[in-house]
Amino acid sequence: MDLFESLMQELDEVSLQEFVVVARRVWWRRNCFIFNNDFKHPKSVIREAHATLTLLNGENNNITTSPSLTCRSPDVWTHPPPNWYKINWDSSVNKQKYQVGVGVIVRDCKGHVMATMRHNKQMYPDPLLAESYGALQAAKLGVDLGLRQIILEGDSLQVINTLHEDRDGLSSALMFLYETKVLLKQFAKWEISHVRRNGNVLAHVLAKDSLSISDLAVTVEDVPQCIFHLVQ
CATH class of the missing domain: 3.30.420.10 (Ribonuclease H-like superfamily/Ribonuclease H)
Structure with missing residues (x-):
């Protein structure tokens, strides 16, 4: 938490987002190895992080709302x-x-x-x-x-x-x-x-x-x- 707070003070929003995405990919690589015995080359972390940053806004925008489901959803x-x-x-x-x-x-x-x-x-x-x-x-x-x-x-x-x-x-x-x-x-x-x-x-x-x-x-x-x- 101390590291993250320090980064918040030093980095702009874009750089901080890059840090979060790379850290997330490192964590994902570790889980793939431990739970699936799937070893990924360290270079794949940067490559996949770059792809994530490129697609993040586009993929989030592709998560659309269904008008029909909105009408059926209860209010209580x-x-x-x-x-x-x-x-x-x-x-x-x-x-x-x-x-x-x-x-x-x-x-x-x-x-x-x-x-x-x-x-x-x-x-x-x-x-x-x-x-x-x-x-x-x-x-x-x-x-x-x-x-x-x-x-x-x-x-x-x-x-x-x-x-x-x-x-x-x-x-x-x-x-x-x-x-x-x-x-x-x-x-x-x-x-x-x-x-x-x-x-x-x-x-x-x-x-x-x-x-x-x-x-x-x-x-x-x-x-x-x-x-x-x-x-x-």
């Missing part, structure tokens, strides 16, 4: 079926501090709060990147809790549509969503759904509040103070 939160859990997430950004805040809330078929997560992450504060990272963190929380049947729900239609699609890509947002889809396969049953902002208020408040904490806060069968007045 709805209960999941019996023996299912609904995991709602939302993300916020602080562009001045290069921070992304993620809020996640897990509720059962009766609407009871089973768990929450607030996560403050130092990263490039792009809204689409933040929502994609939030989806990944929401899926990870479900896996960590040992849930078997889940509905992953958010208010970013771009992210929801992309999770439904069978494709990956070079941009950081698409890589986060690819990892999310890999994690979803660990559940016995899972669904992805879109809800409008009014139906995602608790996750939104958690995301906003996460920008005020230092790192990570997880609660199990407890309600954080920031949403206590909203939970009935």
Whole structure:
């Protein structure tokens, strides 16, 4: 974190984005070797990072909104079926501090709060990147809790549509969503759904509040103070 804060003071926005993308590719190369035994030449990091920077804006713009899905999306939160859990997430950004805040809330078929997560992450504060990272963190929380049947729900239609699609890509947002889809396969049953902002208020408040904490806060069968007045 100290390194990133120093870079924020020294680098302009373009250079900082280049650093984030290269660091991401280094991390991706390491995971490919550890988990897939796939060794990539170090030069591929720079080559793929360059391709990512070239395609980042274009690929993000290609994540389009579906008008038909917008019309069908509910405006209020709805209960999941019996023996299912609904995991709602939302993300916020602080562009001045290069921070992304993620809020996640897990509720059962009766609407009871089973768990929450607030996560403050130092990263490039792009809204689409933040929502994609939030989806990944929401899926990870479900896996960590040992849930078997889940509905992953958010208010970013771009992210929801992309999770439904069978494709990956070079941009950081698409890589986060690819990892999310890999994690979803660990559940016995899972669904992805879109809800409008009014139906995602608790996750939104958690995301906003996460920008005020230092790192990570997880609660199990407890309600954080920031949403206590909203939970009935």
